[in-house]
Amino acid sequence: MCLAVPGRVLEIEERDGTRMAVMDFGGVVKDVCLEYLPDLEVGEYAIVHVGFALQRLDEESARRTLDLFAELGLLTEEFGDPWEAAAASGAGEEAAR
Amino acid sequence: MKYLEEFQNPELARGLLEDIRATVTRPWALMEVCGGQTHTIIRHGIDQLLPDEVELIHGPGCPVCVTPLEVIDKALEIAGRPEVIFCSFGDMLRVPGTDRDLFRVRGEGGDVRVVYSPLDALRIARENPHREVVFFGIGFETTAPPNAMTVYQARKHGIENFSMLVSHVRVPPAIDAIMNSPDCRVQGFLAAGHVCSVMGTVEYPELAARHRVPIVVTGFEPLDILEGIRRTVRQLERGEHTVENAYERAVRPEGNPAARAMLEDVFEVTDRAWRGIGVIPQSGWRLAERYRDYDAEHRFDVGGITTLESELCRSGEVLQGLIKPHECEAFGTTCTPRNPLGATMVSTEGACAAYYLYRRLGTPVTPEAIPVG
Numbered sequence: 001m002c003l004a005v006p007g008r009v010l011e012i013e014e015r016d017g018t019r020m021a022v023m024d025f026g027g028v029v030k031d032v033c034l035e036y037l038p039d040l041e042v043g044e045y046a047i048v049h050v051g052f053a054l055q056r057l058d059e060e061s062a063r064r065t066l067d068l069f070a071e072l073g074l075l076t077e078e079f080g081d082p083w084e085a086a087a088a089s090g091a092g093e094e095a096a097r
Numbered sequence: 098m099k100y101l102e103e104f105q106n107p108e109l110a111r112g113l114l115e116d117i118r119a120t121v122t123r124p125w126a127l128m129e130v131c132g133g134q135t136h137t138i139i140r141h142g143i144d145q146l147l148p149d150e151v152e153l154i155h156g157p158g159c160p161v162c163v164t165p166l167e168v169i170d171k172a173l174e175i176a177g178r179p180e181v182i183f184c185s186f187g188d189m190l191r192v193p194g195t196d197r198d199l200f201r202v203r204g205e206g207g208d209v210r211v212v213y214s215p216l217d218a219l220r221i222a223r224e225n226p227h228r229e230v231v232f233f234g235i236g237f238e239t240t241a242p243p244n245a246m247t248v249y250q251a252r253k254h255g256i257e258n259f260s261m262l263v264s265h266v267r268v269p270p271a272i273d274a275i276m277n278s279p280d281c282r283v284q285g286f287l288a289a290g291h292v293c294s295v296m297g298t299v300e301y302p303e304l305a306a307r308h309r310v311p312i313v314v315t316g317f318e319p320l321d322i323l324e325g326i327r328r329t330v331r332q333l334e335r336g337e338h339t340v341e342n343a344y345e346r347a348v349r350p351e352g353n354p355a356a357r358a359m360l361e362d363v364f365e366v367t368d369r370a371w372r373g374i375g376v377i378p379q380s381g382w383r384l385a386e387r388y389r390d391y392d393a394e395h396r397f398d399v400g401g402i403t404t405l406e407s408e409l410c411r412s413g414e415v416l417q418g419l420i421k422p423h424e425c426e427a428f429g430t431t432c433t434p435r436n437p438l439g440a441t442m443v444s445t446e447g448a449c450a451a452y453y454l455y456r457r458l459g460t461p462v463t464p465e466a467i468p469v470g
Contacts, residue, residue, distance in 0.1 A: 003133055003446075004239060004291045018250065033216060035246055036356045047294055047347055050186065050236075051214025052243040054353055055294040061346045068318055079213070 004049035005069060006062035007032065009042050023048060026066040028079045113323040114146055117330055121150045125333050126282045127326060128275065128418055130268060131289035132159030132446030133317050139451040141319045143326075151330060154282065154418035157271055158289055160236040161188050161444035162416060163371040166406055168264045169194040171399040172233050175262065176202045176209050178397070182225060184218035185233040187211045191443050195404050215247035215261075222251070222259035231393045234261040238292045241265045241382055242356035245363035248384065248391050262393040263383055266369055268292050269300040270380035276308040280419055285329040287315040287322070290344040297352030301340040309338045316344040363388055372440055373406065373413025412439035415448050422452040429453060 007023035012034065014020070019034040023046075030051065034040055037053040045062035046053040057065075069075050129135055135155045138144055144153045157163055173194045176183035183199070190199045190211065203209040208228075212218050215232050222230035234244040244261065251259045268289060275281055288301065293314045305312045311332035315325030325343045332338065342348055360382070369381025384392045394400065406413075410432065411425040422428050422441070432438040434450055441447035445454075 004294070016254065030213065031216075033214070033243070033246065036242060036353055036359075038355070047291065049239050049291065050243045051216055052246065054239065054242070054291070054356065055347050055349070057347055065318065 003069075004047045004054065005075065006045055006057050006065050007048045007053075008045050008059075008062070009040055012040075012042060021053065023053075025079065026070050026075055028075065030079070110320060110323060113320065113327050117151065117323070117327050118148045120327070120330050120334055121148055122334060124150045124152065125284050125330060126152045126154055127285045127287060127329050128154045128156045128283040129287040129315070129322070129325075130156040130158040130272065131287075131292070131317070132162065132444070132448070132451075133291075134158070134287060134289065134315065134322060135448050136446055136451050137317055137319055137322055139448075139455045142455075143319060143322055147326065151326060153326075155415065155421075155448040156275070156286075156418060157371060157374065157416040158237065158268065159416075159441065159444050159446040159448075160240065160266065161192055162412065162440040162447045163266060163374070164189075164192070164235050164264050164440070165370045165372045166194065166404040167370070167402060168235075168262070169198075170402050170404050171394065172262055173197060173199065173202055174399050174402060175231050175393060175397050176207045177205070178207075178229075180229050182208045182210060182221055182228050182230045183233070184210050184212045184215075184221060184230060186213075186235075188444060188446075189233055189235065191437075192440050193437060193443060215244050216250070219247050219251055219256060219259055222256050223254075226258060228258065229396070230259050231397075232259070232261045234263040234265065237266055237268060237289070238296045238360075239294070241364065242295055242353070242359055245359045248363050248388055249359060251391055252388065257390075260391050260393040260396045261384070263364075264369070265364065265382040266371065267366070267380050267382065268296075269304060270377050271371070272304055272312075273308075274374075274377045274380070275417060276304075276310060278417065280417075283310070283418060285311045285333055286313070287325040287329065288312050290314060290316040290321070290347060293342075293344070293348040293352065295353050295356050297350050297357075298340050298342060298348070299350065299352075305338050305340050311338050312340045314340070314342045314344050314348050316347065371416070373410070373416050375413075407438045410439035412441040412447075412449065415441050422449040425449070 007025040009021045011022040021032045023032045033052045045057045047055045218232040301312045313325045313328045364382035365385045367381050367383045368378050370376045409427045414420045437443035441449040
């Protein structure tokens with residue numbers, strides 16, 4: 001959860017008075033709030049944490065970080081199904097015994 | 098851009114390591130504050146690549162690990178109520194409370210939902226006006242601004258069935274507490290890069306000067322860590338203690354001013370207990386008085402919950418850098434990721450889990466082991 005992931009802006013729109021973007025994270029697409037980086041534009045990269053763009057990033061370092069995170073499996077951890085992950089790790093089993 | 102072109106390059110890693118070796122003349126103990134950095138260090142064996150004189154001590158920078166047991170138990174109590182939809186980030190599901198976790202609460206019929214963003218919890222509140230939607234607001238300075246914005250929006254849009262269980266923590270007071278400990282061995286800090294993306298570096302010069310300790314803002318990739326270590330060691334060898342930014346591509350000195358302004362509006366600084374460590378003065382945020390209606394502790398009567406930590410679990414000592422994970426008697430035996438005693442084992446960002454997953458003792462690590470991006 002403390003991981004922040006670089007993403008690229010695909011679209012920007014106002015939603016309920018809030019500036020929102022659709023952003024691409026190495027193939028995973030998510031809605032992202034731009035209120036903290038309101039001048040971010042389509043095509044630019046930013047560090048995104050829990051659905052909020054927090055700081056601009058240049059394209060090359062963004063791409064390299066995304067590649068590394070993908071290689072380490074951290075993108076699955078960030079965007080995958082946590083129920084499956086928790087079940088796979090045996091959460092709750094010990095308590096249920 | 099030459100530096101960036103060579104990023105993830107083993108040759109560059111080798112060069113940084115050689116530079117560290119050439120610089121170091123005596124033992125130094127450095128603390129990496131962030132759990133993400135601990136993960137990188139152990140995953141890539143960076144601690145094993147370093148000269149013997151440089152010791153890395155793992156810091157308390159895993160928000161999941163440091164959330165007090167008491168707060169987890171309050172979350173479990175609230176999540177079990179039939180009128181509540183309890184929303185959380187996924188990595189809190191498996192964190193053990195006194196006798197269960199959120200995963201188990203869901204199995205028992207609790208409506209526990211995982212969200213990617215706190216704004217998702219607000220949307221769920223909009224869609225379920227007859228339920229109480231509670232979001233579990235934990236995390237450091239990187240997570241606090243999104244959560245602050247969510248509370249701000251709840252009030253702005255008049256969403257009254259939304260509240261937040263808030264247990265946010267701040268890094269600088271933790272650094273101060275670590276340096277104030279009589280057992281402290283830390284001589285330099287690798288500061289957490291993404292915390293500084295939000296907060297900038299303005300909080301650090303006073304800390305660096307008062308404790309005479311170098312603080313180098315550091316990123317998360319293997320080469321970032323090596324560069325942070327190189328700069329910290331260089332300062333120590335020269336007898337310097339300043340703040341340096343080794344993560345300029347993501348950290349500006351002022352951080353993100355809009356995010357910092359929202360933090361000041363929605364939250365107020367408070368003393369906060371850290372799991373396994375105890376209360377650190379001024380180390381947390383709670384909702385400011387004018388947002389008290391959105392405080393789940395205020396809305397639900399959970400003030401009477403008190404807890405006892407496992408006597409076997411030494412995660413508090415791990416979090417303070419007093420012992421390494423494998424020095425705990427329970428490590429890898431009675432305490433594993435499948436059956437964790439404490440949060441440093443259950444969270445993937447925890448030092449114990451990182452050691453359990455990646456530590457291959459006796460396996461030599463070479464610069465070639467650092468992945469090429």
